[in-house]
Amino acid sequence: MAIKGNAAKRRTAPARRPTRLRDTELARTPANYAPLTPLGFIARAASVAPRHVAVVHGPIRRTWAETYRRCRQLASALRRGGVRRGDTVALMAPNIPAAYECAFGVPMAGAVLNAMNIRLDAATIAFMIDHADAKVLLTDTEFAPVIEEALKRARRKPLVIDIADPLGPTDGQRLGGVEYEDFLAGGDADEEWVQPRDEWDAIALNYTSGTTGNPKGVVYHHRGAYLNAIGNVMVWNLPARPVYLWTLPMFHCNGWCFPWTIAAMIGTNVCLRRVETKAIFGAIADHRVTHFCAAPIILNMLVNAPETMRARAGGVVEVMTAASAPPATVIEKMERMGFHVTHVYGLTEVYGPAVVCDWDPAWNAASAEERSRLKARQGVRYPVLDGLKVGDPRTLAPVPWDGTTIGEVFMRGHIVMKGYLKNPKATRAAFKGGWFHTGDLAVMHPDGYLELKDRSKDIIISGGENISTIEVENALYRHPDILEAAVVARPDPAWGETPCAFVTLKDGASLSAEDVVAFCRTQMAHFKCPRSVVFGPLPKTSTGKIQKYVLRERARGL
C-alpha cells in the first residue's frame, strides 16, 4: 500500500482570503504545459495497446511495443553516432518499416527527418545533402546506384546506413559501414529520448519538387505536425485502430503526417514497397485494410484494373485522395467499386492536406454524377487550419463567391510551414501580407467551397481568356476510351497560347485527334477545347503527379 493512515486524507487548506494575484500570473509549469509533439502518440500507443500489430510488411508483424522499442533504439543509436539536436538525418526509402520508424526515431534523437523522394536524380540528392547539411543518410539498397553517385557529388559526407529490407533486392550494394538492423542493435531502447525544447522546433524537412532552380526545403515543426496529424482524424472520421495501407509515399510531405496520425489512433500500418494495382488489391484483401491515401492517378489505375483483380476488394474501404484534382468520373467509378472517397487538397508547405471537401449529407440525394462533381471540388479548410481564402494575388482581397472569378488560394495558421530552410527571400515572398501564397488558382463557389482551376504556372491564357487545364482534363476523362489525360499551354502566335492535350488511350482503344476535339466540343465552350492532341504515355513523378513541365516542353516543340 502506498497510502498509509492520514496521508490519504490530507486536504489542501482552503484559501482564506483572495490575494491580488491576477490570473495572468498563472504561469506555465511542467504540470500544465508541454510542447505539442506527435512523438507522444507512439509512447501512448505502446502503453495502451502493446500487443496490437503496428506494422505489417510481407511476413513481418511488429507490435506497438516492438515498434516503439525500435524507434527508441534508433534514437539512441543516432545520438551515439554523433547526431545532435537540430541535425538533419536524410532517408531514401520506399514505404518500409524502417521509413516508418524514422518518422519517430529521428525526431526522438532531437534531429530533423529529411525523407527524400526515391525517384530523384543524383544531382538533386547531392544538393539536398549539402543544403540540409545531412549528418546521417539512411538508404535502402535498391537506391545504392543513385545514392553512390550523389555522395560523390556532395561536399558533405554523412554517415551512411544501408537498409537491407528483407523484401528489397537480395544483392543490393552496400555503401556505408553498417546495416540498419545492426545500427539499431547498437542503440539502447531504455535511454531517455529527446523531447523538443520548444514546439516550434523543426521535426522534418521536405524539399519541394521545384521544376526550375533548386528545390526549396520546407521546414515542419512539432506543433504543426501534431495538429495536422489530428486534423486528419477529424476530417476523415478516422476511428480507433484503423488498418492503414501505405500507398501514399512516406517521403511525400512526411506521408501527410499519417505516420503520426496512425500512432495517435493506434492503427496498423501495412507497408508496401511498390505501389502496384495487384499489390494494393492484395493487401486490402489480406489485411482487411480500412483506409488508404492515394493520388488520383493511383485511383485511376485501380478503376481501370482487370475485373479479376478487382474481385479481391472486400467491404467499403475509405480512400483519401489529393495531389491533383481528381476527375469526377474517377471518383464516381471508385465509389461504384465499393470505395468511399474523401477529397482533400494541400501542398508540401502545409504539411500535406489542409483543405477537405467536407461532405454535406444533403448531397446524398443528388445523382451519382452530381455527387462526384460536388466531391471533385477541393472544399473548405481543415478544422486545424486557421484561415483559407481565394483572393487577388496582389491585393489578397477575396474574390466574389460566384464560382467563376479566379483568384489565388491563400492559407494561414497552425499548419503552415515554419518556412524555407536558408531561403529568407522565398520565405518572405511566400508569407507576404500575412498569408501563405499557394500559387494555386481557384474559384470560390457560392457555398464557400473552393475549386482549383490550376497552378498559376499551368493556367492557359488564350486570346485574353483564362482556360483551366483541370476543366479540360475533366472533360477528356469523361471519354470512355481515354485512360489518362493532361493539358498544357502551347505557345501560339495568334492567341498567345492554346490548349494542347496529351492523351493515353485504354488498351485496344483507338481515337483520332479529331475525335478527341469533337468530343470536347460536346462538353465545353469551343475556345477551351484542345487545338492539338498528342497520344502516348504520360511522364509522372514518384507521387503519381503528371510532369506538366515535361509536357510543356514537348508542346513548345510541336
Next chain:
Amino acid sequence: MAIKGNAAKRRTAPARRPTRLRDTELARTPANYAPLTPLGFIARAASVAPRHVAVVHGPIRRTWAETYRRCRQLASALRRGGVRRGDTVALMAPNIPAAYECAFGVPMAGAVLNAMNIRLDAATIAFMIDHADAKVLLTDTEFAPVIEEALKRARRKPLVIDIADPLGPTDGQRLGGVEYEDFLAGGDADEEWVQPRDEWDAIALNYTSGTTGNPKGVVYHHRGAYLNAIGNVMVWNLPARPVYLWTLPMFHCNGWCFPWTIAAMIGTNVCLRRVETKAIFGAIADHRVTHFCAAPIILNMLVNAPETMRARAGGVVEVMTAASAPPATVIEKMERMGFHVTHVYGLTEVYGPAVVCDWDPAWNAASAEERSRLKARQGVRYPVLDGLKVGDPRTLAPVPWDGTTIGEVFMRGHIVMKGYLKNPKATRAAFKGGWFHTGDLAVMHPDGYLELKDRSKDIIISGGENISTIEVENALYRHPDILEAAVVARPDPAWGETPCAFVTLKDGASLSAEDVVAFCRTQMAHFKCPRSVVFGPLPKTSTGKIQKYVLRERARGL
C-alpha cells in the same frame, strides 16, 4: 477575372545560393502562427454548413449561420456594455441556447465565462461574483430568487441580464434592466470579434464544488480548451455532424468542452432544460440523437425507467459517462438497452475528461459481465494529455502495475488547468513536483489501465486496511433490489472507521440491513462489508454526484 496576363505566371525567383540563415531564425508570422482557440470552430461551422441545424430547443431550430450571428451579437453587445479583455462574465442557466451561445459569445468579447452551477446557494454565488469580479451576470429567470439574494450579499454589482427562456417559467421575476434577446439586439454581428492575444489567455473559469471552505476557481485557457475539444473527438470516434443531446450540464467543466467539440464537428445541439428520464428518451426518439454525455447516476435512472418509456429509444446511441465510477452492472444494462458506453474520467482541473477506457477489440470475446468490468475501469490518458500515472502521494514514484497497490492519480500536460484564480498557495500545492495532484486514489492494472478506488477523502481505513468505497458500492449495485447505493466511513472506536452503506431500494422492493450485509459477504472479503446500512433517498448535486459529505455527517450521527 482577378488574374490577368502575366501576373498569373509569376514565379518566385529561385534562391541562388543558400545563406547562413539557420532554421531557428524562421520566426512566427501571421501566415504560420495563430493562437490555438476553439472559437474558430464556430466560424468554420457557419461557413461550411450555414444551413445545418446547430441548436434545437423545444420548437426552436437555429442554423449554424444564425447561431454564429447570435454569438457575434452577444460579443458585440458585451463590449458595448463595457466588458473588456480578461473580464469575467457569469452565467446562471440550464442547458438552453443562451448557455451554448455564451460558450462562444463571451470569449469572443475577450471575456472569461464563469458558468455557475444552478443548484448553488446564494452565499456561494455571492462569493463567486466577488472572487471572480464578475462584470456581467446572465441569469435564467427560474433562478431569480437565489440570484436576487446573492446580489444582495455580493460586494460587486455586475450588470444583470435576465434570460426569459421560452421554455422557462412564464412569470419569472426580472432582476436586471434588460432581457437577453433585447441585449443581443443591441449588438452588431458584423463587428469584428476579439481574438485571444495569446493561447494562454483565459477562456473560462469554473469553480470546484469544494465541500469545505470556499470553492476554488479553476482557470481554463484557449489552448487547453481547443485541445480537449479535439481530444473528445479522438477518444469517442466522434463522426462529422453528430446529434448531441445536452444531458451533461454546460456549467460542469464547461460541458467537458463539448460546446466547442460539437462546433468542430458541425453537429446539432439538442438542448434540455431538465434532465429527466422521459425527456431524455423523448429527445433521443424525436431528434435521432446519436451522442450524449451523462453521469452514471443518470444512466442508472435510464436503466430503471419503466419499459413503456424505454420503448422510445431508437438505434445504438453513443454515451460518454464520467463524474464517478459507473457500476459495472449499470454499464451492462445500458448496453443491453442498445446504448454503447464509453467510460471517461476527469476533473474540473483538467477541462473535464482526460482519461478514457480505450476499448481493446480483443475484449469483444469476453462475457458481457467481464466486458462491463473491464469497461468500469477508468483507463488510459487522452491522446491530448501528456502524462498520467498512479504514484505515491509524497514521492510521486509510480506504484507497481499490480492492480492492488493504491496510489494517487497524477496528470500533466496540455489539458491541465492554468491554475486556481487568486490562490497561489492552492495552485502550488496542486502542481507540486511538476504533476497535477488529483486527490483521487487508484490502482494501476498490469495492462496499464488505471482503476479509481476512491477520492483520497473518501477511502475508508478500517483496522489499518484500506477499503475502497467504490468496490463496496459495486457489490451493492449487483443486488437486483437496490436502485442506488453509496458507502462512506463511519467513525468506530475499535476499528478507526467502518463502512456505512446508504441504500435506495427499487419501487416495491423490501430488504433488511442483515439481507444487505449477507449479500455483500457473498461478493467480497468480510472486512470490507458494510457494518451499518441506512435506507432512503440519497442527497445529490446538480451533476448527479451523490453528496458523500452529507452522508458522512449522517454516518457520524448514527
